[in-house]
Amino acid sequence: MAAKRIGATKIATAHNLDDEIQTFMLNIVHGDPMRIARTGPAYDEEELWFIPRVKPLCEVLEKEITLYAYLKGIRFQEFPCPYASAALRNDVRNTLNRLEEKHPGIKHTIYGSAEKIREAIKERKPKIHLNQCKACGEPTTGEICQACQLLQKIKAH
Numbered sequence: 001m002a003a004k005r006i007g008a009t010k011i012a013t014a015h016n017l018d019d020e021i022q023t024f025m026l027n028i029v030h031g032d033p034m035r036i037a038r039t040g041p042a043y044d045e046e047e048l049w050f051i052p053r054v055k056p057l058c059e060v061l062e063k064e065i066t067l068y069a070y071l072k073g074i075r076f077q078e079f080p081c082p083y084a085s086a087a088l089r090n091d092v093r094n095t096l097n098r099l100e101e102k103h104p105g106i107k108h109t110i111y112g113s114a115e116k117i118r119e120a121i122k123e124r125k126p127k128i129h130l131n132q133c134k135a136c137g138e139p140t141t142g143e144i145c146q147a148c149q150l151l152q153k154i155k156a157h
């Protein structure tokens with residue numbers, strides 16, 4: 001993968017605060033709260049071949065990022081995340097947006113709660129078995145990593 005070729009020690013992703021709290025709520029709605037331990041601002045796995053992911057924008061609202069990009073004339077990827085189209089995530093997103101409209105700041109409060117819960121359950125974090133992606137060799141919980149799946153989807157368009 002590109003990150004390994006250039007000797008990167010971290011991979012930064014553009015997840016924003018909205019993405020983070022949607023995932024947090026989805027983990028609860030799906031009855032899978034232990035997954036919360038796996039979705040922080042940085043993930044650190046014991047495996048040495050794993051390049052840690054960091055999310056420098058995870059405490060910034062999506063609308064602030066969009067506004068900033070718009071004002072600065074920064075072009076951004078408008079192709080929506082293929083996982084974002086899931087019906088339940090849409091409902092969660094709309095619900096959170098309505099809550100934020102009525103109670104400004106509530107998204108940050110939910111994010112703070114997610115952080116506290118993550119800290120509390122970290123010790124009990126289940127071990128995940130990672131495989132090597134069949135396409136690029138990066139670690140993945142499935143057969144093909146999400147980056148490769150996304151690339152395949154974009155190429156198919």
Ligand SMILES: [Zn+2]
Nearest residue numbers: 133136145148
């Ligand atoms: Zn891959």
